[in-house]
Amino acid sequence: MSKKSTPGLNTSSMADISFLLLTFFLMTSSINTDMGIARRLPPPLPPNQEPPEVHERNIFIVKINSHDKLLYNGEYGRIEDLKARAKEFLENPENKPDLPEKIPTDIELLGTVDVSKGVISLQNDRGTSYDMYLQVQNELAAAINEMRNNMSQAKFGRSFADLNEAQKKAIEKAIPISVSEAEPTKVGGTN
Amino acid sequence: MAKFKTKNDKGTPGLNMGSMSDIIFMLLFFFMVITTMRESSLFVKIVVPQGTEVSKLEKKSLVSYINVGVPMNDFQAKYGTEPRIQLNDQIADVSDIKEFVEIERNSHVEADRPLLTTAIKADKGVKMGLISDIKQELRGAGAFKIFYNASKGTKK
Numbered sequence: 001m002s003k004k005s006t007p008g009l010n011t012s013s014m015a016d017i018s019f020l021l022l023t024f025f026l027m028t029s030s031i032n033t034d035m036g037i038a039r040r041l042p043p044p045l046p047p048n049q050e051p052p053e054v055h056e057r058n059i060f061i062v063k064i065n066s067h068d069k070l071l072y073n074g075e076y077g078r079i080e081d082l083k084a085r086a087k088e089f090l091e092n093p094e095n096k097p098d099l100p101e102k103i104p105t106d107i108e109l110l111g112t113v114d115v116s117k118g119v120i121s122l123q124n125d126r127g128t129s130y131d132m133y134l135q136v137q138n139e140l141a142a143a144i145n146e147m148r149n150n151m152s153q154a155k156f157g158r159s160f161a162d163l164n165e166a167q168k169k170a171i172e173k174a175i176p177i178s179v180s181e182a183e184p185t186k187v188g189g190t191n
Numbered sequence: 192m193a194k195f196k197t198k199n200d201k202g203t204p205g206l207n208m209g210s211m212s213d214i215i216f217m218l219l220f221f222f223m224v225i226t227t228m229r230e231s232s233l234f235v236k237i238v239v240p241q242g243t244e245v246s247k248l249e250k251k252s253l254v255s256y257i258n259v260g261v262p263m264n265d266f267q268a269k270y271g272t273e274p275r276i277q278l279n280d281q282i283a284d285v286s287d288i289k290e291f292v293e294i295e296r297n298s299h300v301e302a303d304r305p306l307l308t309t310a311i312k313a314d315k316g317v318k319m320g321l322i323s324d325i326k327q328e329l330r331g332a333g334a335f336k337i338f339y340n341a342s343k344g345t346k347k
Contacts, residue, residue, distance in 0.1 A: 014212035022219040029226035034248040034310065036239075036340040041330050064319075126320030130313050131240045133322070134341055138242035145244055184323045 037137055042180070058100040060089045060120045064136060066127025079135055086143035090116050090178070109170040110155055116178070123182040140179055147175050234270070235260035235277050240315040241344030248338055253306050255295040257288070257325060260314035274317045276325065285324045292332040312340040 062082070063071040070077045072085055092099035100118030107113055120140060124133055145160070148171050152160045156167055163171065237260040248254060258277040262270040266282075275282050278291045296304055309329055313322060329337060 011212060012208055015208060015215055018212050018215040018219055022215055022222065025219060025222050025226070029222070034251070034254075034340060035245040035343055036248060036310065036338050037242060037245060038248075038308070038336070038338045041326060041335045041337055043333075043335065044330050124319045124323075126318060126323065128319040129315065130317045130319060130322055131315035133319050134240040134242060134315070134339055137339065138244050138341070141242075141244040184319060 037134070037141055039137070039177075039179075054119060055101075055117075057098050058117045058119060060086070060118060062120060062122050062136065062140075064122075064124040064128045064132055066125040068129055068132040070136070079139060082136065082139040083143045083146075086120060086140055087147060089120070090118050090143065090175070091147060092116065092118070105174075107170050107173050109167055110174055113151075113174045115174055115176075119178045119180050121180050121182055123185065125185045128184075137179075141177075144175060144177055148172070151175060232280065233258060233263070233277065234266050234280075234282055235262055235275060235314070237312055237314045238316075239312060239340045239342050242341040243343075243345065245341050245343050248308070248310060248340075250306065250308075253299065253303055254308045254310050254338070255291070256310050256312055257291075258312045259317050259321060259325070261316070274314065274321055276321075285321075285328055288325060288328040289332045292329065292334045296334075306336070307334065308336040308338050309334045310338040310340055 061071075061073050065071070070079060070082070072082070077085070089099060092102065095102075100116050102114035102116050104112050105115045107115075122136065122140075148160045151174060152158060152163055152167070152171050155171075156163060160168070160171060235258055237258060259274055260277075261267075261272060261274050262282070270282050276285065276288070277283065278287060283291070292309070296307060299307060311322065311325065326337070329335070
């Protein structure tokens, strides 16, 4: 028996091959950076249906014009104030008569909580920039997130992000995202 | 004269490259796992707005993208300089969105269809008129779950 060992494979080019593969994948792929704000659109209205009547105290109108200026309930306002205004409107801590009414509702895990009937109505112009629109959405989201966080701290002693699914559902029911969007106006230009 | 050369020009010993490929393979697998394939190349310039309250987009396989922005310089001769919509890998009009949603919906199994999300990836300079038109089309097509792409940033 001749003990001839098989010659070893030359693997020095293996590194080159895998380098090539690595560069290929690096170039054709992208690390996921999809972040953003999730929203739900309302289903289309049946043509002959009147919009439901909303009591004046239950509505907070935010308008954005084509120069990205804001109007809160008819008064000129700044974006920095929006979060505080929205929070005050939705929480109505002192039960003021000109802020939205609250309805005590039984919600699982939370017991009876006051659910605000307030709706933030957002109206923009066709000439409003998307940037401004998103800033406004962001501020409203910030107000709602902060309220949810406060409630979950009070009820469960943890921040909203750390709650389990059922607890999250309960809080979402107690503090819904009540932002309604009106049809845009066409004052500011074409596109 | 003794002609013995003392052999002391040893030089540095060569590095063992045997494990090099293993290391590179490890890197390769790492990148393969954490990345996703780029689905289509963009024809439009997009700089998404910044927000502080952004959240991650979940379930990437159930997301279809609508890109909105001004066509890139190379394509401006063909598509103009006004903001346009890109669906998959072609520039489209607002009226094409319904069909696009329909196709996306049919490519998923029935159980997943209510979970389909449409991500609007728009440039921050785009006017809301176009975005509103897109939203109206999506409403009409029954795609109610939408997502505004934004990057995480600090307040201005």
